[in-house]
Structure formats: C-alpha cells, structure tokens
Amino acid sequence: MSTTVTSASRALDPQTMLQAAISEAELGRSEGGIPIGAALFASDGTLLGSGRNRRVQHDDPSVHGETDAFRAAGRQRDYRQTIMVTTLSPCWYCSGLVRQFNIGSVIVGESVTFTGGHEWLRENGVSVTVLRDQHCIDLMTEFIETNPALWNEDIGVSE
C-alpha cells in the first residue's frame, strides 16, 4: 500500500492540501461565483470533502466554502483529527463551525484581503496555519475589485 501512504504523506503538506481548496475556488470563479474554496481532510491526508462558496450559483447565502466542504464530507463522528483547509481566512460563521465541531486544525491560504476569526480559533485551541499564497490573494483581490457589492453582501457589510 505504499502508493496510498505516499499519497497521504504528500497531502499533509499544507501547500499541497491548499491546492484542493484553490481548485474549488477557481471552479467557483468559472461559474461566476465568489472564488473561495475549502476542503476537509482526515489526519492521514484523505480528502473527506471539498466545496466552494455558492451564494451566486445557488442563490444561497448559507453556502460558504467551509460549510460546503463540511457538508460534502457527510456526517462524521469526530472532527478532532480533521484539517479544514480554506483559501481565505474563515469568517465568523465558518470559524464558529470549526469551533463547534472541534475541527482540530485549520490551514488558511491567505488573510491579506480579509481576516475573520482564525485568531479566535487559535485562542480556543485550534491549530491554525496561515499561509500567504499569492494565487489566493490574486483571486480575491481581482474579485473584490470587480464585485464590491457582492463581496460586501457575502460578509454582511452594509452599504
């Protein structure tokens, strides 16, 4: 089973895991949506589920990247060893999800364009890794510049 082990081992590299979230973000962008993606991994690097923001695609304000990945992973009995990877610092809604379900680790692609609750998660015992991935920064920078009203809607900022 060396292939599986190698695969899992590679997936545990934060940058490699982030790629699964970036692929979702890019898919979202191609659909005309908000380019934020996420993926939930087991401790051995197995991908449990991935997802993306689908406010635009489904006209559904409740589908953020992290909540979509969480849903895609199905019902799990214990999240303590799981790793939530997201292209952008999780908003309070998604940070609350991580805290309530005791997701043990969070990997953030960037927190330059938006900072949510990842410090709060760290204070509450979650292992948080914040990267500064230029591709993630570029995705959001371009999106926010061209769709400011939509972005404000997605993070509950009133005009």
Next chain:
Amino acid sequence: MSTTVTSASRALDPQTMLQAAISEAELGRSEGGIPIGAALFASDGTLLGSGRNRRVQHDDPSVHGETDAFRAAGRQRDYRQTIMVTTLSPCWYCSGLVRQFNIGSVIVGESVTFTGGHEWLRENGVSVTVLRDQHCIDLMTEFIETNPALWNEDIGVSE
C-alpha cells in the same frame, strides 16, 4: 391594511415569534429529526424564512435550525434589523452566523438544556433575549434522554 399591521405587531411579541420556531422543531421531531427550529423575521414582524435541524432527515450535518432559516430567507442585503428566533441557545456555528451577518437581535427559547454562544453575541452588540419556554425545554430534554449519541454528534461532542 390594518390586518397586516396587527399581524406584524403581534409577531413582534417574543413568545409569538417563538411559536414559528417551535412549529419547525415539532415538525423536525415528527420526521425523526433533532427538534430544534428557528425563524428569521424582519423588523416589522414579517417572517422572512423558517427552518429546522435536518441532520437526520437530509443526512446533512450543516443544516442547523438557524442556518436553515437563514437559507430559507434567501439573499438579504442587510440583516441589522432582522430578528433570529430559535428554540435553543445557538451553538458556536449558528452564533458565528449571527455575528458575521450582523443579525441585530436573537430570541432564544431556552438555554437550560444547552448553552452556546448567546452571551458572546451579547458582548458583541447583538440584542439577545433568553426565554425559559417550558415546551422548548421539554422537547430537548426528551430528545437528549432518548438520543444521547445523536445529540452529541450534532454539537461535536466526542464519546
């Protein structure tokens, strides 16, 4: 339009608004689900959307009462004047939803059987009213006693 005005006025009574959430919780119970319901109201008492926990019904861990009501209300541009009514103190996931989207008020049916983040919301400027509704307490007490594993799964408590 006096009927509308009367109706809206009545709906602004916390106990009356709570009834919409209780109806959802009871529907959830009748479906074999976790009996937690919620409803989002506009400031004039108009019901924007209601929903219930559907972990069991949809095999979907992301559908809590409050997130379902939020989804049912559709995309709103400004939540500051809205009121989230829920049969049970909102967990961190649902508290995070309220904070991120700047939902102005929360009415809680009870926080006897479970206490989530409603004090944190109060500290962050949300108007929070906690009732001690005996029907809500009875719904959850009976559910937790007969389904402890399912309840722990829903709030991320490991065995």
